[in-house]
Amino acid sequence: MEKILVIGHKNPDTDSICSSLAMANLQTKLRGEEVISCRLGEINEETKYALNYFKVEAPKLIEKVDEGQEVILVDHNEFTQSVEGIEKTKILAVVDHHRINNFQTSEPLFYYAQPVGCTATVLFELYKSNNVEIEQQIAGLMLSAIISDTLLLKSPTTTDKDKKAVEELAKIANVDISKYGLEMLKAGTNLDKYTEEELINLDAKTMEKENIKYVIAQVNTVSIPDVLKRKEKIEHEINKVIEAKGLSLFVFVITDIVNSNSTAIVLGERTDAISKTYEIRDNLAEMPGVVSRKKQVLPLVEKNI
Protein backbone atom coordinates (compact mmCIF):
# COMPACT_ATOMS: atom_id res chain seq x y z
CA MET A 1 0.00 0.00 0.00
CA GLU A 2 1.31 3.43 -0.98
CA LYS A 3 1.78 5.86 1.89
CA ILE A 4 -0.82 8.58 2.41
CA LEU A 5 0.18 11.97 0.94
CA VAL A 6 -0.67 15.37 2.41
CA ILE A 7 -0.93 17.95 -0.36
CA GLY A 8 -1.18 21.74 -0.32
CA HIS A 9 -2.19 23.83 -3.34
CA LYS A 10 -0.18 24.67 -6.46
CA ASN A 11 2.11 27.70 -6.26
CA PRO A 12 2.53 26.93 -2.59
CA ASP A 13 2.54 29.76 -0.07
CA THR A 14 3.72 29.51 3.53
CA ASP A 15 0.35 28.16 4.77
CA SER A 16 0.26 25.43 2.12
CA ILE A 17 3.80 24.27 2.93
CA CYS A 18 3.64 24.59 6.72
CA SER A 19 0.13 23.14 7.06
CA SER A 20 1.17 20.20 4.89
CA LEU A 21 4.11 19.53 7.21
CA ALA A 22 1.99 19.98 10.35
CA MET A 23 -0.88 17.79 9.07
CA ALA A 24 1.59 15.04 8.06
CA ASN A 25 3.08 15.25 11.54
CA LEU A 26 -0.34 14.99 13.21
CA GLN A 27 -1.57 12.18 10.95
CA THR A 28 1.64 10.19 11.39
CA LYS A 29 1.09 10.34 15.14
CA LEU A 30 -2.63 9.52 14.97
CA ARG A 31 -2.30 6.68 12.43
CA GLY A 32 0.96 5.22 13.75
CA GLU A 33 2.34 5.03 10.20
CA GLU A 34 4.34 7.51 8.15
CA VAL A 35 2.23 10.05 6.28
CA ILE A 36 4.18 12.06 3.67
CA SER A 37 4.10 15.85 3.38
CA CYS A 38 4.16 16.97 -0.26
CA ARG A 39 4.32 20.21 -2.25
CA LEU A 40 3.30 21.09 -5.78
CA GLY A 41 5.91 23.73 -6.57
CA GLU A 42 8.94 25.73 -5.54
CA ILE A 43 9.31 27.13 -2.03
CA ASN A 44 9.08 30.93 -1.99
CA GLU A 45 11.51 33.19 -0.12
CA GLU A 46 9.17 33.83 2.80
CA THR A 47 8.55 30.12 3.37
CA LYS A 48 12.28 29.43 2.98
CA TYR A 49 12.93 31.85 5.82
CA ALA A 50 10.47 29.99 8.07
CA LEU A 51 11.83 26.52 7.19
CA ASN A 52 15.42 27.67 7.79
CA TYR A 53 14.53 29.38 11.06
CA PHE A 54 12.87 26.28 12.49
CA LYS A 55 15.29 23.88 10.76
CA VAL A 56 12.63 21.84 8.94
CA GLU A 57 13.11 20.23 5.53
CA ALA A 58 10.76 21.18 2.73
CA PRO A 59 7.96 18.74 1.79
CA LYS A 60 8.54 16.30 -1.05
CA LEU A 61 8.04 17.82 -4.51
CA ILE A 62 5.48 15.91 -6.58
CA GLU A 63 3.86 16.61 -9.93
CA LYS A 64 1.07 14.10 -10.15
CA VAL A 65 -0.53 11.22 -8.27
CA ASP A 66 -1.63 7.78 -9.38
CA GLU A 67 -5.20 6.53 -9.57
CA GLY A 68 -6.42 5.30 -6.19
CA GLN A 69 -3.69 7.12 -4.21
CA GLU A 70 -4.90 8.09 -0.73
CA VAL A 71 -4.50 11.82 -0.19
CA ILE A 72 -5.23 14.49 2.39
CA LEU A 73 -5.67 18.06 1.15
CA VAL A 74 -4.71 21.11 3.16
CA ASP A 75 -5.32 24.81 2.45
CA HIS A 76 -7.40 24.14 -0.67
CA ASN A 77 -10.16 21.97 -2.02
CA GLU A 78 -10.68 23.13 -5.62
CA PHE A 79 -9.41 20.49 -8.04
CA THR A 80 -8.10 23.25 -10.33
CA GLN A 81 -5.65 24.23 -7.57
CA SER A 82 -4.67 20.67 -6.73
CA VAL A 83 -2.32 17.97 -7.97
CA GLU A 84 -2.63 16.42 -11.43
CA GLY A 85 -4.68 13.26 -11.11
CA ILE A 86 -6.67 14.44 -8.06
CA GLU A 87 -9.98 13.31 -9.64
CA LYS A 88 -8.91 9.67 -9.47
CA THR A 89 -7.55 9.66 -5.91
CA LYS A 90 -9.24 8.64 -2.69
CA ILE A 91 -9.50 11.86 -0.67
CA LEU A 92 -9.41 10.85 2.99
CA ALA A 93 -9.53 14.29 4.54
CA VAL A 94 -9.52 18.02 3.86
CA VAL A 95 -8.50 20.75 6.30
CA ASP A 96 -9.07 24.19 4.88
CA HIS A 97 -10.29 27.75 5.34
CA HIS A 98 -11.56 28.54 1.83
CA ARG A 99 -14.93 28.40 0.13
CA ILE A 100 -15.83 24.99 -1.34
CA ASN A 101 -15.89 24.86 -5.13
CA ASN A 102 -14.92 22.46 -7.94
CA PHE A 103 -14.72 19.74 -5.33
CA GLN A 104 -16.40 16.38 -5.04
CA THR A 105 -15.85 12.89 -3.73
CA SER A 106 -17.63 9.60 -4.27
CA GLU A 107 -17.24 8.56 -0.63
CA PRO A 108 -17.73 10.14 2.77
CA LEU A 109 -14.62 11.83 4.14
CA PHE A 110 -13.27 13.87 7.00
CA TYR A 111 -13.71 17.54 6.13
CA TYR A 112 -12.92 20.30 8.55
CA ALA A 113 -13.06 23.90 7.39
CA GLN A 114 -13.54 27.09 9.31
CA PRO A 115 -13.93 30.67 8.08
CA VAL A 116 -10.68 31.75 9.77
CA GLY A 117 -7.52 33.46 8.55
CA CYS A 118 -5.36 30.39 8.03
CA THR A 119 -5.50 26.61 7.66
CA ALA A 120 -2.94 26.28 10.45
CA THR A 121 -5.52 27.76 12.85
CA VAL A 122 -7.91 24.91 12.03
CA LEU A 123 -5.02 22.45 12.43
CA PHE A 124 -4.25 23.99 15.80
CA GLU A 125 -7.77 23.00 16.91
CA LEU A 126 -7.31 19.51 15.47
CA TYR A 127 -4.16 18.99 17.54
CA LYS A 128 -6.12 20.13 20.60
CA SER A 129 -9.20 18.00 20.02
CA ASN A 130 -7.01 14.93 19.44
CA ASN A 131 -4.93 15.72 22.53
CA VAL A 132 -1.68 15.64 20.54
CA GLU A 133 1.13 17.81 21.85
CA ILE A 134 2.53 20.31 19.33
CA GLU A 135 6.34 20.13 19.04
CA GLN A 136 8.38 23.34 18.98
CA GLN A 137 9.31 23.10 15.30
CA ILE A 138 5.74 22.36 14.21
CA ALA A 139 4.46 25.21 16.38
CA GLY A 140 6.94 27.51 14.62
CA LEU A 141 5.70 26.41 11.20
CA MET A 142 2.03 26.85 12.12
CA LEU A 143 2.81 30.26 13.61
CA SER A 144 4.60 31.24 10.36
CA ALA A 145 1.60 30.15 8.31
CA ILE A 146 -0.81 32.29 10.33
CA ILE A 147 1.51 35.33 10.24
CA SER A 148 1.82 34.90 6.48
CA ASP A 149 -1.88 34.48 5.70
CA THR A 150 -3.03 37.27 8.03
CA LEU A 151 -0.09 39.63 7.38
CA LEU A 152 0.76 39.63 11.07
CA LEU A 153 -2.93 39.54 12.13
CA LYS A 154 -3.67 42.74 10.17
CA SER A 155 -5.67 41.29 7.27
CA PRO A 156 -9.51 41.51 7.46
CA THR A 157 -9.52 37.71 7.31
CA THR A 158 -8.06 37.59 10.83
CA THR A 159 -10.35 36.12 13.51
CA ASP A 160 -10.11 35.74 17.27
CA LYS A 161 -9.22 32.10 16.75
CA ASP A 162 -6.17 33.09 14.68
CA LYS A 163 -5.07 35.50 17.39
CA LYS A 164 -5.50 32.89 20.10
CA ALA A 165 -3.58 30.28 18.10
CA VAL A 166 -0.73 32.70 17.35
CA GLU A 167 -0.41 33.59 21.03
CA GLU A 168 -0.20 29.97 22.14
CA LEU A 169 2.01 28.83 19.24
CA ALA A 170 4.49 31.67 19.81
CA LYS A 171 4.97 30.46 23.37
CA ILE A 172 5.67 26.88 22.25
CA ALA A 173 7.89 28.07 19.37
CA ASN A 174 9.62 30.50 21.72
CA VAL A 175 9.74 33.50 19.35
CA ASP A 176 8.80 37.19 19.54
CA ILE A 177 5.81 37.39 17.18
CA SER A 178 6.31 40.94 15.87
CA LYS A 179 10.05 40.66 15.39
CA TYR A 180 10.00 37.20 13.82
CA GLY A 181 6.86 37.95 11.82
CA LEU A 182 8.16 41.13 10.20
CA GLU A 183 11.49 39.49 9.35
CA MET A 184 9.69 36.57 7.73
CA LEU A 185 7.28 38.77 5.75
CA LYS A 186 10.14 40.99 4.57
CA ALA A 187 12.06 37.95 3.36
CA GLY A 188 9.12 37.28 1.06
CA THR A 189 9.19 40.75 -0.46
CA ASN A 190 12.52 40.32 -2.21
CA LEU A 191 11.06 40.03 -5.67
CA ASP A 192 14.18 41.06 -7.62
CA LYS A 193 15.41 37.51 -7.99
CA TYR A 194 12.29 36.40 -9.87
CA THR A 195 11.74 36.73 -13.60
CA GLU A 196 8.42 38.33 -14.60
CA GLU A 197 7.13 34.88 -15.55
CA GLU A 198 7.97 33.58 -12.08
CA LEU A 199 6.52 36.68 -10.43
CA ILE A 200 3.03 36.25 -11.85
CA ASN A 201 3.05 32.57 -10.86
CA LEU A 202 4.44 32.93 -7.33
CA ASP A 203 1.01 32.89 -5.69
CA ALA A 204 -1.50 32.58 -8.51
CA LYS A 205 -4.89 30.93 -8.13
CA THR A 206 -6.91 29.78 -11.09
CA MET A 207 -10.66 30.06 -10.62
CA GLU A 208 -13.57 28.93 -12.73
CA LYS A 209 -17.17 30.11 -12.82
CA GLU A 210 -19.56 28.71 -15.39
CA ASN A 211 -16.68 27.94 -17.78
CA ILE A 212 -15.17 31.43 -17.37
CA LYS A 213 -11.57 30.90 -16.25
CA TYR A 214 -9.62 33.62 -14.48
CA VAL A 215 -6.51 34.02 -12.36
CA ILE A 216 -5.94 36.16 -9.30
CA ALA A 217 -2.25 36.36 -8.40
CA GLN A 218 -0.73 38.22 -5.50
CA VAL A 219 2.73 39.35 -4.42
CA ASN A 220 3.78 41.12 -1.24
CA THR A 221 6.21 44.03 -1.27
CA VAL A 222 7.43 46.95 0.81
CA SER A 223 7.39 49.20 -2.30
CA ILE A 224 4.68 48.99 -4.97
CA PRO A 225 6.53 51.50 -7.25
CA ASP A 226 9.53 49.15 -7.23
CA VAL A 227 7.40 46.35 -8.63
CA LEU A 228 5.71 48.65 -11.15
CA LYS A 229 9.09 49.50 -12.66
CA ARG A 230 8.69 46.10 -14.32
CA LYS A 231 5.07 46.75 -15.34
CA GLU A 232 5.57 46.42 -19.09
CA LYS A 233 7.37 43.09 -18.85
CA ILE A 234 4.86 41.77 -16.30
CA GLU A 235 1.98 42.69 -18.64
CA HIS A 236 3.71 40.90 -21.48
CA GLU A 237 3.94 37.70 -19.41
CA ILE A 238 0.35 37.99 -18.21
CA ASN A 239 -0.90 38.36 -21.78
CA LYS A 240 1.01 35.23 -22.72
CA VAL A 241 -0.69 33.27 -19.93
CA ILE A 242 -4.12 34.66 -20.85
CA GLU A 243 -3.69 33.40 -24.39
CA ALA A 244 -2.16 30.04 -23.47
CA LYS A 245 -4.81 29.17 -20.86
CA GLY A 246 -7.80 30.87 -22.45
CA LEU A 247 -8.35 33.15 -19.46
CA SER A 248 -11.01 35.85 -19.39
CA LEU A 249 -9.25 37.84 -16.71
CA PHE A 250 -5.90 38.07 -14.93
CA VAL A 251 -5.64 40.20 -11.80
CA PHE A 252 -2.10 40.66 -10.48
CA VAL A 253 -2.42 42.13 -6.99
CA ILE A 254 0.68 43.89 -5.63
CA THR A 255 0.27 44.33 -1.88
CA ASP A 256 2.20 46.77 0.29
CA ILE A 257 2.48 44.82 3.56
CA VAL A 258 3.66 47.83 5.58
CA ASN A 259 0.88 50.25 4.60
CA SER A 260 -1.83 47.63 3.90
CA ASN A 261 -2.71 48.78 0.38
CA SER A 262 -2.71 47.13 -3.02
CA THR A 263 -2.39 48.07 -6.67
CA ALA A 264 -3.47 45.55 -9.27
CA ILE A 265 -2.50 45.03 -12.88
CA VAL A 266 -5.75 43.99 -14.59
CA LEU A 267 -5.79 42.39 -18.03
CA GLY A 268 -8.16 40.30 -20.16
CA GLU A 269 -11.59 40.59 -21.81
CA ARG A 270 -13.40 40.82 -18.53
CA THR A 271 -11.60 43.69 -16.75
CA ASP A 272 -15.13 45.00 -16.09
CA ALA A 273 -15.30 42.57 -13.13
CA ILE A 274 -12.78 44.88 -11.44
CA SER A 275 -13.59 48.25 -13.06
CA LYS A 276 -17.15 48.14 -11.71
CA THR A 277 -15.57 48.81 -8.31
CA TYR A 278 -12.09 50.19 -8.90
CA GLU A 279 -11.18 52.60 -11.68
CA ILE A 280 -8.66 51.08 -14.08
CA ARG A 281 -6.15 53.44 -15.71
CA ASP A 282 -3.39 52.17 -17.94
CA ASN A 283 -4.30 48.61 -16.76
CA LEU A 284 -3.77 49.64 -13.12
CA ALA A 285 -6.37 49.60 -10.35
CA GLU A 286 -5.52 51.20 -7.03
CA MET A 287 -7.15 49.34 -4.15
CA PRO A 288 -6.75 51.26 -0.91
CA GLY A 289 -7.00 49.09 2.21
CA VAL A 290 -7.06 45.87 0.20
CA VAL A 291 -4.69 43.13 1.39
CA SER A 292 -6.78 39.94 1.19
CA ARG A 293 -7.34 38.14 -2.09
CA LYS A 294 -9.86 35.81 -0.49
CA LYS A 295 -11.91 38.31 1.45
CA GLN A 296 -11.57 41.42 -0.69
CA VAL A 297 -10.66 40.62 -4.30
CA LEU A 298 -12.19 37.20 -4.99
CA PRO A 299 -15.79 37.93 -3.82
CA LEU A 300 -15.75 41.05 -6.00
CA VAL A 301 -14.65 39.21 -9.13
CA GLU A 302 -16.90 36.23 -8.40
CA LYS A 303 -19.89 38.56 -8.13
CA ASN A 304 -19.17 40.63 -11.23
CA ILE A 305 -17.80 38.11 -13.68
Place this chain on the structure above:
Amino acid sequence: MEKILVIGHKNPDTDSICSSLAMANLQTKLRGEEVISCRLGEINEETKYALNYFKVEAPKLIEKVDEGQEVILVDHNEFTQSVEGIEKTKILAVVDHHRINNFQTSEPLFYYAQPVGCTATVLFELYKSNNVEIEQQIAGLMLSAIISDTLLLKSPTTTDKDKKAVEELAKIANVDISKYGLEMLKAGTNLDKYTEEELINLDAKTMEKENIKYVIAQVNTVSIPDVLKRKEKIEHEINKVIEAKGLSLFVFVITDIVNSNSTAIVLGERTDAISKTYEIRDNLAEMPGVVSRKKQVLPLVEKNI
Protein backbone atom coordinates in the same frame (compact mmCIF):
# COMPACT_ATOMS: atom_id res chain seq x y z
CA MET B 1 -32.39 40.28 9.79
CA GLU B 2 -34.07 36.93 9.17
CA LYS B 3 -33.27 34.23 11.69
CA ILE B 4 -30.76 31.54 10.74
CA LEU B 5 -32.40 28.30 9.53
CA VAL B 6 -31.05 24.78 10.12
CA ILE B 7 -32.12 22.52 7.27
CA GLY B 8 -31.97 18.74 6.81
CA HIS B 9 -32.47 17.00 3.47
CA LYS B 10 -35.65 16.43 1.50
CA ASN B 11 -37.69 13.33 2.39
CA PRO B 12 -36.41 13.72 5.94
CA ASP B 13 -35.36 10.65 7.88
CA THR B 14 -34.80 10.50 11.63
CA ASP B 15 -31.21 11.80 11.38
CA SER B 16 -32.25 14.77 9.26
CA ILE B 17 -35.02 15.77 11.67
CA CYS B 18 -33.20 15.07 14.94
CA SER B 19 -29.88 16.56 13.82
CA SER B 20 -31.70 19.67 12.65
CA LEU B 21 -33.29 20.03 16.09
CA ALA B 22 -30.00 19.33 17.89
CA MET B 23 -27.96 21.72 15.71
CA ALA B 24 -30.54 24.49 16.18
CA ASN B 25 -30.34 23.89 19.93
CA LEU B 26 -26.53 24.05 19.90
CA GLN B 27 -26.37 27.12 17.63
CA THR B 28 -29.00 28.96 19.66
CA LYS B 29 -26.83 28.46 22.74
CA LEU B 30 -23.56 29.39 21.00
CA ARG B 31 -24.92 32.45 19.19
CA GLY B 32 -27.20 33.69 21.94
CA GLU B 33 -30.04 34.20 19.43
CA GLU B 34 -32.78 31.90 18.25
CA VAL B 35 -31.80 29.61 15.39
CA ILE B 36 -34.75 27.82 13.74
CA SER B 37 -34.89 24.09 13.06
CA CYS B 38 -36.62 23.34 9.74
CA ARG B 39 -37.69 20.31 7.73
CA LEU B 40 -38.39 19.83 4.03
CA GLY B 41 -41.12 17.21 4.23
CA GLU B 42 -43.43 15.04 6.28
CA ILE B 43 -42.22 13.30 9.44
CA ASN B 44 -42.09 9.52 8.98
CA GLU B 45 -43.49 7.01 11.48
CA GLU B 46 -40.10 6.14 12.97
CA THR B 47 -39.20 9.79 13.59
CA LYS B 48 -42.69 10.41 14.96
CA TYR B 49 -42.07 7.69 17.54
CA ALA B 50 -38.83 9.38 18.63
CA LEU B 51 -40.35 12.88 18.82
CA ASN B 52 -43.33 11.59 20.83
CA TYR B 53 -41.12 9.60 23.17
CA PHE B 54 -38.92 12.58 24.01
CA LYS B 55 -41.80 15.07 23.80
CA VAL B 56 -40.21 17.36 21.21
CA GLU B 57 -42.11 19.29 18.56
CA ALA B 58 -41.28 18.67 14.91
CA PRO B 59 -39.14 21.27 13.08
CA LYS B 60 -40.87 23.98 11.06
CA LEU B 61 -42.00 22.83 7.61
CA ILE B 62 -40.59 25.01 4.81
CA GLU B 63 -40.64 24.68 1.04
CA LYS B 64 -38.18 27.29 -0.15
CA VAL B 65 -35.85 29.98 1.10
CA ASP B 66 -35.28 33.55 -0.02
CA GLU B 67 -32.15 34.90 -1.66
CA GLY B 68 -29.52 35.83 0.92
CA GLN B 69 -31.12 33.73 3.71
CA GLU B 70 -28.51 32.45 6.18
CA VAL B 71 -28.71 28.68 6.45
CA ILE B 72 -26.97 25.77 8.16
CA LEU B 73 -27.21 22.36 6.48
CA VAL B 74 -27.25 19.11 8.40
CA ASP B 75 -27.11 15.52 7.13
CA HIS B 76 -26.61 16.55 3.49
CA ASN B 77 -24.70 18.92 1.26
CA GLU B 78 -25.87 18.15 -2.27
CA PHE B 79 -28.03 20.99 -3.60
CA THR B 80 -30.28 18.43 -5.33
CA GLN B 81 -31.25 17.12 -1.88
CA SER B 82 -31.68 20.54 -0.32
CA VAL B 83 -34.27 23.28 -0.11
CA GLU B 84 -35.51 25.18 -3.16
CA GLY B 85 -33.45 28.37 -3.49
CA ILE B 86 -30.35 26.93 -1.78
CA GLU B 87 -28.06 28.29 -4.55
CA LYS B 88 -28.85 31.87 -3.55
CA THR B 89 -28.49 31.48 0.22
CA LYS B 90 -25.52 32.20 2.43
CA ILE B 91 -24.45 28.82 3.78
CA LEU B 92 -22.87 29.45 7.18
CA ALA B 93 -22.16 25.86 8.14
CA VAL B 94 -22.56 22.22 7.18
CA VAL B 95 -22.45 19.24 9.54
CA ASP B 96 -22.65 15.98 7.66
CA HIS B 97 -21.43 12.42 7.17
CA HIS B 98 -21.88 12.03 3.39
CA ARG B 99 -19.63 12.45 0.39
CA ILE B 100 -19.41 16.00 -0.97
CA ASN B 101 -21.04 16.51 -4.35
CA ASN B 102 -23.10 19.15 -6.17
CA PHE B 103 -22.06 21.60 -3.49
CA GLN B 104 -20.34 24.94 -3.65
CA THR B 105 -20.16 28.26 -1.89
CA SER B 106 -18.72 31.63 -2.83
CA GLU B 107 -17.43 32.28 0.68
CA PRO B 108 -15.50 30.38 3.33
CA LEU B 109 -17.72 28.50 5.77
CA PHE B 110 -17.70 26.13 8.71
CA TYR B 111 -17.79 22.59 7.36
CA TYR B 112 -17.47 19.57 9.59
CA ALA B 113 -17.95 16.12 8.13
CA GLN B 114 -16.74 12.76 9.30
CA PRO B 115 -17.03 9.33 7.67
CA VAL B 116 -19.19 8.01 10.51
CA GLY B 117 -22.61 6.35 10.67
CA CYS B 118 -24.69 9.39 11.50
CA THR B 119 -24.65 13.19 11.48
CA ALA B 120 -25.70 13.18 15.14
CA THR B 121 -22.34 11.52 15.97
CA VAL B 122 -20.51 14.50 14.46
CA LEU B 123 -22.85 16.84 16.36
CA PHE B 124 -22.09 14.95 19.55
CA GLU B 125 -18.40 15.90 19.06
CA LEU B 126 -19.37 19.50 18.35
CA TYR B 127 -21.27 19.73 21.65
CA LYS B 128 -18.19 18.33 23.38
CA SER B 129 -15.63 20.61 21.70
CA ASN B 130 -17.79 23.64 22.45
CA ASN B 131 -18.27 22.52 26.06
CA VAL B 132 -22.06 22.71 25.75
CA GLU B 133 -24.05 20.34 27.94
CA ILE B 134 -26.49 18.07 26.09
CA GLU B 135 -30.02 18.21 27.53
CA GLN B 136 -31.93 14.97 28.08
CA GLN B 137 -34.41 15.54 25.24
CA ILE B 138 -31.69 16.49 22.75
CA ALA B 139 -29.63 13.46 23.83
CA GLY B 140 -32.70 11.29 23.13
CA LEU B 141 -33.07 12.76 19.65
CA MET B 142 -29.40 12.32 18.78
CA LEU B 143 -29.52 8.76 20.11
CA SER B 144 -32.57 8.07 17.93
CA ALA B 145 -30.78 9.44 14.87
CA ILE B 146 -27.78 7.16 15.37
CA ILE B 147 -29.97 4.10 16.02
CA SER B 148 -31.91 4.89 12.86
CA ASP B 149 -28.93 5.49 10.55
CA THR B 150 -26.93 2.50 11.82
CA LEU B 151 -29.92 0.15 12.30
CA LEU B 152 -29.03 -0.25 15.98
CA LEU B 153 -25.25 -0.18 15.29
CA LYS B 154 -25.54 -3.15 12.90
CA SER B 155 -25.01 -1.35 9.56
CA PRO B 156 -21.50 -1.51 7.99
CA THR B 157 -21.47 2.28 8.23
CA THR B 158 -21.19 2.01 12.04
CA THR B 159 -17.92 3.27 13.54
CA ASP B 160 -16.46 3.24 17.04
CA LYS B 161 -17.39 6.91 17.33
CA ASP B 162 -21.07 6.05 16.77
CA LYS B 163 -20.90 3.35 19.43
CA LYS B 164 -19.25 5.68 21.91
CA ALA B 165 -21.79 8.43 21.24
CA VAL B 166 -24.72 6.02 21.62
CA GLU B 167 -23.40 4.77 24.93
CA GLU B 168 -23.01 8.24 26.38
CA LEU B 169 -26.25 9.62 24.91
CA ALA B 170 -28.29 6.68 26.23
CA LYS B 171 -27.10 7.52 29.74
CA ILE B 172 -28.13 11.16 29.41
CA ALA B 173 -31.44 10.24 27.74
CA ASN B 174 -32.00 7.52 30.34
CA VAL B 175 -33.22 4.77 27.98
CA ASP B 176 -32.38 1.12 27.36
CA ILE B 177 -30.75 1.24 23.89
CA SER B 178 -31.88 -2.19 22.59
CA LYS B 179 -35.42 -1.94 23.86
CA TYR B 180 -36.02 1.66 22.81
CA GLY B 181 -34.11 1.19 19.54
CA LEU B 182 -36.08 -1.84 18.37
CA GLU B 183 -39.39 -0.20 19.25
CA MET B 184 -38.43 2.90 17.30
CA LEU B 185 -37.20 0.97 14.25
CA LYS B 186 -40.33 -1.19 14.24
CA ALA B 187 -42.52 1.91 14.35
CA GLY B 188 -40.91 2.87 11.04
CA THR B 189 -41.74 -0.42 9.36
CA ASN B 190 -45.48 0.12 9.32
CA LEU B 191 -45.73 0.79 5.61
CA ASP B 192 -49.40 -0.13 5.17
CA LYS B 193 -50.60 3.41 5.74
CA TYR B 194 -48.62 4.77 2.80
CA THR B 195 -49.81 4.83 -0.80
CA GLU B 196 -47.31 3.43 -3.33
CA GLU B 197 -46.51 7.00 -4.40
CA GLU B 198 -45.68 7.91 -0.81
CA LEU B 199 -43.72 4.71 -0.31
CA ILE B 200 -41.22 5.38 -3.09
CA ASN B 201 -40.71 8.93 -1.83
CA LEU B 202 -40.39 8.17 1.89
CA ASP B 203 -36.60 8.15 1.82
CA ALA B 204 -35.60 8.79 -1.78
CA LYS B 205 -32.36 10.47 -2.78
CA THR B 206 -31.85 11.97 -6.21
CA MET B 207 -28.29 11.72 -7.48
CA GLU B 208 -26.62 13.14 -10.55
CA LYS B 209 -23.46 12.08 -12.35
CA GLU B 210 -22.45 13.79 -15.57
CA ASN B 211 -26.05 14.72 -16.32
CA ILE B 212 -27.31 11.20 -15.63
CA LYS B 213 -30.00 11.50 -12.97
CA TYR B 214 -31.02 8.58 -10.81
CA VAL B 215 -32.86 7.88 -7.58
CA ILE B 216 -32.06 5.43 -4.83
CA ALA B 217 -34.96 5.03 -2.39
CA GLN B 218 -35.08 2.86 0.68
CA VAL B 219 -37.72 1.53 3.08
CA ASN B 220 -37.25 -0.57 6.20
CA THR B 221 -39.52 -3.52 6.96
CA VAL B 222 -39.75 -6.66 9.05
CA SER B 223 -41.13 -8.57 6.02
CA ILE B 224 -39.89 -8.03 2.47
CA PRO B 225 -42.63 -10.34 1.02
CA ASP B 226 -45.25 -8.09 2.62
CA VAL B 227 -43.91 -5.10 0.69
CA LEU B 228 -43.56 -7.09 -2.53
CA LYS B 229 -47.28 -7.88 -2.45
CA ARG B 230 -47.59 -4.32 -3.77
CA LYS B 231 -44.83 -4.76 -6.36
CA GLU B 232 -46.92 -4.06 -9.43
CA LYS B 233 -48.38 -0.83 -8.07
CA ILE B 234 -44.96 0.29 -6.80
CA GLU B 235 -43.46 -0.32 -10.24
CA HIS B 236 -46.25 1.70 -11.82
CA GLU B 237 -45.45 4.67 -9.56
CA ILE B 238 -41.71 4.35 -10.13
CA ASN B 239 -42.18 4.38 -13.90
CA LYS B 240 -44.25 7.54 -13.57
CA VAL B 241 -41.44 9.24 -11.64
CA ILE B 242 -38.81 8.05 -14.13
CA GLU B 243 -40.74 9.65 -16.94
CA ALA B 244 -41.62 12.86 -15.10
CA LYS B 245 -38.07 13.52 -13.87
CA GLY B 246 -36.13 12.07 -16.81
CA LEU B 247 -34.38 9.51 -14.62
CA SER B 248 -32.00 6.90 -16.03
CA LEU B 249 -32.44 4.59 -13.07
CA PHE B 250 -34.65 4.09 -10.02
CA VAL B 251 -33.53 1.65 -7.32
CA PHE B 252 -36.11 0.96 -4.62
CA VAL B 253 -34.30 -0.84 -1.81
CA ILE B 254 -36.51 -2.82 0.62
CA THR B 255 -34.47 -3.60 3.72
CA ASP B 256 -35.28 -6.31 6.28
CA ILE B 257 -34.02 -4.71 9.50
CA VAL B 258 -34.27 -7.93 11.51
CA ASN B 259 -32.27 -10.17 9.15
CA SER B 260 -30.12 -7.41 7.59
CA ASN B 261 -30.89 -8.19 3.93
CA SER B 262 -32.38 -6.20 1.09
CA THR B 263 -34.31 -6.78 -2.11
CA ALA B 264 -34.46 -3.98 -4.65
CA ILE B 265 -36.92 -3.13 -7.38
CA VAL B 266 -34.75 -1.84 -10.24
CA LEU B 267 -36.22 0.12 -13.15
CA GLY B 268 -35.00 2.45 -15.90
CA GLU B 269 -32.69 2.44 -18.91
CA ARG B 270 -29.59 1.93 -16.83
CA THR B 271 -30.48 -1.16 -14.75
CA ASP B 272 -27.05 -2.44 -15.88
CA ALA B 273 -25.53 -0.33 -13.08
CA ILE B 274 -27.08 -2.85 -10.68
CA SER B 275 -27.16 -6.02 -12.82
CA LYS B 276 -23.37 -5.95 -13.19
CA THR B 277 -23.28 -7.01 -9.56
CA TYR B 278 -26.69 -8.39 -8.64
CA GLU B 279 -28.79 -10.54 -10.95
CA ILE B 280 -32.07 -8.84 -11.81
CA ARG B 281 -35.10 -11.10 -12.39
CA ASP B 282 -38.52 -9.69 -13.00
CA ASN B 283 -37.11 -6.25 -11.99
CA LEU B 284 -35.99 -7.64 -8.64
CA ALA B 285 -32.43 -7.83 -7.32
CA GLU B 286 -31.75 -9.79 -4.14
CA MET B 287 -28.97 -8.18 -2.14
CA PRO B 288 -27.93 -10.42 0.73
CA GLY B 289 -26.25 -8.57 3.61
CA VAL B 290 -27.03 -5.16 2.14
CA VAL B 291 -28.56 -2.62 4.51
CA SER B 292 -26.70 0.62 3.74
CA ARG B 293 -27.61 2.77 0.77
CA LYS B 294 -24.60 4.99 1.30
CA LYS B 295 -21.96 2.35 1.85
CA GLN B 296 -23.29 -0.53 -0.21
CA VAL B 297 -25.70 0.61 -2.93
CA LEU B 298 -24.57 4.12 -3.88
CA PRO B 299 -20.85 3.37 -4.54
CA LEU B 300 -21.92 0.49 -6.78
CA VAL B 301 -24.26 2.61 -8.87
CA GLU B 302 -21.85 5.55 -8.94
CA LYS B 303 -19.12 3.29 -10.26
CA ASN B 304 -21.18 1.53 -12.91
CA ILE B 305 -23.45 4.25 -14.21
